[in-house]
Amino acid sequence: MTAAPPVGIPPVGGARRILVVKLDAAGDFLLSTPFLRGLRAAAPAARIVLAVRDAVADLAAPCPHVDGVVVPSLIDGPGRARLDVRGVTPNGRALFAEGFRGGFDRVIVARYDCDTHGAATLASQVPARVRVGFGEAVTPWKADMNAGFDRALTHVLGPLPGLHEVERLLSLLHAVGGAADGTHTELYLTQGDVDAAAALMAPLGDGPVLAVAPGAASARRVYPAPSLAAVAAALSRRMGAGIAVIGGPEDGEAARVLVHAVPGPVVDLTGRTAVRTAAAVIARAEALLAMDSAPAHMAAACGTPVAVFSCHPDGGDPEHFHAPERFRPWTPRALVLRPPRGRDGCSASCTAADAHCIATIHAADAYDRIAGFLGLG
DSSP states (O other): OOOOOOTTOOOGGGOSEEEEEEOSOHHHHHHTHHHHHHHHHHOTTSEEEEEEOGGGHHHHTTOTTOSEEEEEEEEEOSSSEEEEEEESSTTHHHHHHHHHHHOEEEEEEOOSSOOOSSHHHHHHHSOEEEEEEEOTTSSHHHHHHTTTGGGGOSEEEOOOTTOOHHHHHHHHHHHTTOOOSOOOOOOOOOHHHHHHHHHHHGGGTTSOEEEEEOOOSSGGGOOOHHHHHHHHHHHHHHHTOEEEEOOOGGGHHHHHHHHHHOSSOEEEOTTSOOHHHHHHHHHHSSEEEEESSHHHHHHHHHTOOEEEEOSSOTTSOTTSTTOHHHHSOSSTTEEEEOOSSOOTTOOSSOOOSSSOGGGGSOHHHHHHHHHHHTTOO
């Protein structure tokens, strides 16, 4: 399903300079890779500059579908904010400056839901003939949080209910005159990333590896560490696998629980890897246990089977920003484990500050489902 293109958008095939604004988290960036691939196919001669957040810069830097990657920021100054741009790729800042001086032919804001990182502000400050993006009314919370943001755009796309975020971005691609060049997501790794991951995983030997990513952006999306450790320990015994725990320094306590619970070899890599090194660990693993977070999308992009613990209960709002219907890993090799129902008043989705609905997923049931998903008998 795709939306009809808004009237009057010139096809990107004739554009010379394009700015794609993708100021999102790492998982959202990975879900945008089919869009970027299709945009390059539709505008092979254009100079495409990709604007991302600093946390995503290393993941985006090797993208072969763009000519430059930049990280924009607004710096407060006397009377007004000043736009500053850091080049991530060697030519990124120069290409952005060229587009800023001469005007971009297209600015495309590649995000469906709420803009919380200044995408509309950036779009409004960049000289451009055409600025395209999804309108503020596509979700109720976006209409509330982003009221007035449509003024940053020349062409506004309406709501697309019932679609995954990959499909929504491909609808945006269609609206600007492109066509999907396959729908698989991509992960861009260098040989250096692979070698760094191999060195860190050397204590596990050459046998199978189960990767575990215990963290997520919010506590309600984190499966309790003792339950996760029980599932991981049972799977590692069944698979004869060592375990590699990945995440940030904030995931260190969960890693310690896993280390003490697993009888076989474990390497704790929390806080020890760059983002692409962590992705290379996932690519080397036989499977990944993860939350609704970037590592799950990394697994999908590199073909590693992934089991995702979601806080969003069965029967919850399929348009909610926690809904797997919108954000599940974009691969048939994914299993999403959800609470059977909302807990203590949670209906549309989990609204608690800490692990709440997700904690009702029983470890024994999770193990059985994951073992079946991985074909362990």
